[in-house]
Amino acid sequence: MNRYARGLARLLALACMVGGTRVAAAADLTLGVALEPGSLDPHLIWSPGNNQLNMQMFGALTSMDAEGRVLPRLATKWEFTEDGDWVFTLDPKARFSTGDAVTTADVIASFERARTLPKGTYRGIFSTVQQFVAVDDHTLKVDTSEPSPTLPAYLAVVPVLPKAIAEKAQSSDFADPKTSVSAGPYQLVQFTPGDRVVMQANPYYVGGKTAWDKLTFRFLTDSASRVAALLSGQVDVIDGVTPDDAAEIRKRGGFNVVTEPTARTVYMTFDISRDVTPQATGPDGKPLPKNPFQDKRVRQALTLAINREAIIQRVLMGQGAPMNQISAPTLGGYNPDIPKLPYDPEKAKALLAEAGYPNGFGLTVTCSSGRLVNDARICQALGQMLERIGLKTVIDVQPYAILVNKATCHCDRRPSFFMSTWSSAVVGETGMALSSVLRTYEKDGAKGVWNLGEYSNPALDKLIDEAAGVMDNDKRFAMQAQAMATAMEDYPVLPMHLQSLTLAARKGLMPTVYVYELTIADSVKVEQ
Numbered sequence: 001m002n003r004y005a006r007g008l009a010r011l012l013a014l015a016c017m018v019g020g021t022r023v024a025a026a027a028d029l030t031l032g033v034a035l036e037p038g039s040l041d042p043h044l045i046w047s048p049g050n051n052q053l054n055m056q057m058f059g060a061l062t063s064m065d066a067e068g069r070v071l072p073r074l075a076t077k078w079e080f081t082e083d084g085d086w087v088f089t090l091d092p093k094a095r096f097s098t099g100d101a102v103t104t105a106d107v108i109a110s111f112e113r114a115r116t117l118p119k120g121t122y123r124g125i126f127s128t129v130q131q132f133v134a135v136d137d138h139t140l141k142v143d144t145s146e147p148s149p150t151l152p153a154y155l156a157v158v159p160v161l162p163k164a165i166a167e168k169a170q171s172s173d174f175a176d177p178k179t180s181v182s183a184g185p186y187q188l189v190q191f192t193p194g195d196r197v198v199m200q201a202n203p204y205y206v207g208g209k210t211a212w213d214k215l216t217f218r219f220l221t222d223s224a225s226r227v228a229a230l231l232s233g234q235v236d237v238i239d240g241v242t243p244d245d246a247a248e249i250r251k252r253g254g255f256n257v258v259t260e261p262t263a264r265t266v267y268m269t270f271d272i273s274r275d276v277t278p279q280a281t282g283p284d285g286k287p288l289p290k291n292p293f294q295d296k297r298v299r300q301a302l303t304l305a306i307n308r309e310a311i312i313q314r315v316l317m318g319q320g321a322p323m324n325q326i327s328a329p330t331l332g333g334y335n336p337d338i339p340k341l342p343y344d345p346e347k348a349k350a351l352l353a354e355a356g357y358p359n360g361f362g363l364t365v366t367c368s369s370g371r372l373v374n375d376a377r378i379c380q381a382l383g384q385m386l387e388r389i390g391l392k393t394v395i396d397v398q399p400y401a402i403l404v405n406k407a408t409c410h411c412d413r414r415p416s417f418f419m420s421t422w423s424s425a426v427v428g429e430t431g432m433a434l435s436s437v438l439r440t441y442e443k444d445g446a447k448g449v450w451n452l453g454e455y456s457n458p459a460l461d462k463l464i465d466e467a468a469g470v471m472d473n474d475k476r477f478a479m480q481a482q483a484m485a486t487a488m489e490d491y492p493v494l495p496m497h498l499q500s501l502t503l504a505a506r507k508g509l510m511p512t513v514y515v516y517e518l519t520i521a522d523s524v525k526v527e528q
Helices: 003-018 048-057 104-116 151-157 163-168 171-175 223-231 243-252 296-304 308-315 345-354 375-387 400-407 431-438 458-468 473-488
Strands: 028-033 062-064 070-072 075-080 085-090 129-136 139-144 186-192 196-201 214-219 255-270 320-322 362-369 392-399 417-423 493-506
Touching (some): 048 186, 070 075, 104 129, 104 139, 104 163, 223 243, 223 493, 243 255, 243 493, 255 296, 296 345, 308 375, 308 493, 362 375, 362 400, 375 417, 431 473, 458 473
Parallel strands (some): 028 214, 362 392
Antiparallel strands (some): 075 085, 186 196, 255 493, 320 493
């Protein structure tokens, strides 16, 4: 029994001894979540841990359902005008948790804060915005420099604050409920860093009565601790349940376990731009004089070496789907005609020999730990598969916070071959992946920011840019599908699988998996 299994067994035993000790009011919900926010400032850090709380503790112009469809929230409707502007109509009944009306002035002040906040990560959303215009108290015009078809979707993650707070508040102020004024379903009661956030229903919420009177989000970053908290009755719902834990919970009975695919693709990034990449080595252990990943045949060889079905069945226990592109079937612009990636180690060996590596080469395989489902175990499987085509692999598993810092620096600290992930669910279409992951990286721009291997294809860039400004959805999606097919023919990255997400709840509650992987309290239903 490995260290993780022994630790989980101890926690499960404790859970059995204290199970049933928690008695909560039916209108209270406690969730054990894997992600902790970096800050309660709603405009500072665009991350799943922050968005998960923001979408419940604040209001935005739009919202998203479990499938990623854009719905009204503070805005009842929006339209794109012949002048090239977006016009949003606010709900005149919308109120903050103070009882004050939500006006266009509040929205503009919030958006200006989001796009100018020092070190804020929401600025890219407004890259095409020239100005915000208050037509009246309930009508906002957004003047853009170019067509921006996905702007309403992006605005679902930009919270709206009262003008006075948006103009003066500092990031540290939002831990105080007096500053975290909400126009969303819930309002802040208490924030204990590293432990929990407590919220209560916002009586002025324009969306009507919330499902719960009180919410508690407990930050339980350790998977075994989340499971033990559920089994002992300390929490009602947990997210980020591993396949092993899901099987254990199902076996015990008395719980509802829900697994559904998300829109998140897991893939490996090749370092392509550097002429010499540090972790591809020769027999002497020194870097190869030429970066092998600059040869398409090498990239194709590694792609053919991966048995995706085996990883899904043996490592993920069936929870996933093999992928051949950086998109998801639920997204606009997904291309169903791209051929399935075969598992063909013999052809992979032939391609390596053809490229000048008949005996393979040394390679460090770098992966995250704790960010993706069973990511460290996937890394071990990858290493074994690459060994079978002649590569001599070293497995380097790093905490996600450390790896992402290196991988995203666009500098010489980034690894040579490393695990990456992307989800475009926040905008519901493939264009976000194309412009962020596959388009040429622009150091001083907002394009290609997550193109971490710095692959560059001018012909592909042209297709991506042309599609981005097309307002007609069907036409834009067709152009995105064509661009994705063009990209995948060149093996710019190594697609792995579509990630599934598992939630578990005590008997009597049924949680809902959202394609963008956030745990939303009001989607937890009481079974009749």
